[in-house]
Amino acid sequence: MAKWVNKNIKWIFTAPTIIFILLCVTYPILYTLQLSFCEWGMSANIPKKFVGLQNYIEIFSDSRFWDAFWRTINYTLIAVAIETILGVAIALLLGKITRHTGIIRTVFLLPMVATPVAVGMVWKLIYDPTIGLANLILRKVGLPTSAWLGSSDTVFSSLIIIDIWQWTPMVMLMVLAGISGLGADVFESAKVDGANEMQLITRIQLPLLAPTILMAILLRVIDALKTFDIIYSTTTGGPGYSSENLNILSYRNAFEYFYMGKASALLIVFFIVVLVVAILYMLLKARIERRYES
Amino acid sequence: MKNKRRIKPKKICMKTIFWIVVVCIMFVNLVPLLWMLSASFKTIVDIMNPKKMFVFTPTIKNYIEVFTKYSFLKPIINSLIVSTGATVLACLFGLPAAYAIARYKQNKLSLIILAVRIIPAITFLVPWYIIFSKLKMTGTYTSLIMANLLVSLPLIVWIVTPYFGSIPKELEEAAFIDGSSVFNSFIRIMIPLSAPGIFTAAILSFIYAWNNFLFALILSSSSTKTLPMAVFNFISYTSVNWGGLMAAAVVITGPVIIVSIALQKYVVSGLTAGAVKG
Numbered sequence: 001m002a003k004w005v006n007k008n009i010k011w012i013f014t015a016p017t018i019i020f021i022l023l024c025v026t027y028p029i030l031y032t033l034q035l036s037f038c039e040w041g042m043s044a045n046i047p048k049k050f051v052g053l054q055n056y057i058e059i060f061s062d063s064r065f066w067d068a069f070w071r072t073i074n075y076t077l078i079a080v081a082i083e084t085i086l087g088v089a090i091a092l093l094l095g096k097i098t099r100h101t102g103i104i105r106t107v108f109l110l111p112m113v114a115t116p117v118a119v120g121m122v123w124k125l126i127y128d129p130t131i132g133l134a135n136l137i138l139r140k141v142g143l144p145t146s147a148w149l150g151s152s153d154t155v156f157s158s159l160i161i162i163d164i165w166q167w168t169p170m171v172m173l174m175v176l177a178g179i180s181g182l183g184a185d186v187f188e189s190a191k192v193d194g195a196n197e198m199q200l201i202t203r204i205q206l207p208l209l210a211p212t213i214l215m216a217i218l219l220r221v222i223d224a225l226k227t228f229d230i231i232y233s234t235t236t237g238g239p240g241y242s243s244e245n246l247n248i249l250s251y252r253n254a255f256e257y258f259y260m261g262k263a264s265a266l267l268i269v270f271f272i273v274v275l276v277v278a279i280l281y282m283l284l285k286a287r288i289e290r291r292y293e294s
Numbered sequence: 295m296k297n298k299r300r301i302k303p304k305k306i307c308m309k310t311i312f313w314i315v316v317v318c319i320m321f322v323n324l325v326p327l328l329w330m331l332s333a334s335f336k337t338i339v340d341i342m343n344p345k346k347m348f349v350f351t352p353t354i355k356n357y358i359e360v361f362t363k364y365s366f367l368k369p370i371i372n373s374l375i376v377s378t379g380a381t382v383l384a385c386l387f388g389l390p391a392a393y394a395i396a397r398y399k400q401n402k403l404s405l406i407i408l409a410v411r412i413i414p415a416i417t418f419l420v421p422w423y424i425i426f427s428k429l430k431m432t433g434t435y436t437s438l439i440m441a442n443l444l445v446s447l448p449l450i451v452w453i454v455t456p457y458f459g460s461i462p463k464e465l466e467e468a469a470f471i472d473g474s475s476v477f478n479s480f481i482r483i484m485i486p487l488s489a490p491g492i493f494t495a496a497i498l499s500f501i502y503a504w505n506n507f508l509f510a511l512i513l514s515s516s517s518t519k520t521l522p523m524a525v526f527n528f529i530s531y532t533s534v535n536w537g538g539l540m541a542a543a544v545v546i547t548g549p550v551i552i553v554s555i556a557l558q559k560y561v562v563s564g565l566t567a568g569a570v571k572g
Binding site: 024170 | 312315316319320322323324325326327329330333341342344347386387388390391393394395397398400403406407410411412413414415416417418419420421422423424425427440443444447451475476477480501504505507508511512521522525526528529536539540542543544546547550551554555558559561562563565566
């Protein structure tokens with residue numbers, strides 16, 4: 001017995017995880033796929049009806065889907081681009097500090113660990129047109145006030161600002177960890193060779209940090225595509241449909257309208273979008289890294 | 295000597311500017327959280343009054359309301375049960391899996407676990423909801439704990455695998471020669487030596503489960519609703535009670551923030567895991 005256990009230990013050790021994944025991940029995805037070809041309102045009396053590709057046709061001819069699709073992509077691109085630039089810049093600035101690093105890290109840690117729903121609520125108050133801090137500041141400096149989350153014109157950028165506040169620290173902390181992993185001797189020798197501050201950053205730090213920065217971008221892209229908590233807790237996708245991304249749209253179809261078939265088709269599309277973006281990004285990352293290595 | 299004195303003012307000036315910039319960035323980071331904290335101690339009249347932005351008479355009325363009128367005690371207990379349950383189960387499942395990946399190069403499994411991290415969780419939740427409804431299990435702790443495993447399990451494996459991998463094989467081989475089984479060496483050698491990594495992963499898993507909103511939104515019932523749901527339900531009450539809402543927000547984020555400050559080193563290393571290895 002003991003011998004058998006020892007010999008098959010790698011299967012015994014992985015079995016719980018594999019069973020969990022098969023049961024709770026693989027099977028549900030296949031179920032969602034099957035459901036996406038059906039029409040069903042979660043009613044016990046009315047059985048599922050096979051409708052072929054109708055759900056997909058319905059989705060792709062619906063402008064609400066395409067709005068949500070492009071909103072998801074744009075949100076991710078804009079938020080992650082700004083977060084990367086800001087995060088890397090702040091990390092390069094703070095990388096020189098050797099004292100008080102604990103306090104600095106803690107301050108940057110807080111936005112990303114704070115409960116998203118609570119963060120959403122605070123920003124709802126900050127963005128409140130009459131009593132909020134945002135308009136108070138605008139009024140103080142004499143700029144026109146904004147409706148922020150209350151208008152379909154400004155809700156998108158208001159949400160991106162929250163995302164930037166919450167997640168720039170993630171890029172910054174990852175790059176900071178990368179910087180402390182580099183060691184000081186590289187810079188010393190470059191300084192001896194007469195490199196100035198700018199050259200140090202562009203020629204030495206950034207290329208050496210490229211893998212770390214790319215990793216941070218990947219993690220951010222994956223999570224930004226899936227943004228749910230902040231949007232749903234502040235606007236539930238509104239005003240109208242103006243802040244719906246694919247995640248919110250799928251959620252609403254499934255759990256507000258109970259269009260289980262259509263929601264499943266949406267989820268399959270969403271799933272494919274996230275997977276394609278992740279794979280494309282990893283291919284790109286491998287290519288960039290090869291170039292830096294050679 | 296003279297030379298030194300001439301450089302100094304410029305250097306001090308640069309340094310001052312540098313620190314002002316640093317402090318400003320840090321302040322911007324903290325403003326929303328400080329805003330939340332201060333509003334939670336204000337009456338609704340004071341929140342609406344811009345002149346009372348910094349100077350006001352603090353009140354704990356909001357906090358009393360959160361626990362009496364909105365009965366937050368039950369959601370706190372629910373959140374504790376779900377977060378603890380998910381973290382313990384994720385460790386039970388994830389630690390052996392991480393060991394197998396580190397020692398036996400189970401790269402396919404590691405790729406699958408990475409895929410679970412990437413795939414939007416809501417993709418699994420529609421079938422889960424349907425199945426749990428059929429089994430009459432929606433609104434149970436079990437369903438919430440299992441849902442949170444979707445996040446916690448990949449997290450534990452992702453963070454702990456490199457720790458296991460960095461422990462020299464020779465240590466274990468010596469134990470095997472002395473007649474120890476793989477299971478024994480896993481418990482006696484690998485786990486204690488990886489304790490910081492496991493601790494890090496467990497804290498993060500707890501925080502993520504504590505913060506999770508989507509799973510609770512779909513799977514919890516009124517008796518098992520967790521804190522994020524309780525806070526979210528706040529705004530469905532008639533006019534928004536901002537003071538109470540901010541007090542509720544402090545109640546939910548407070549523990550996470552205290553833990554993060556106390557265990558900053560671990561939390562940062564967990565969140566930035568994979569940064570250096572690439």
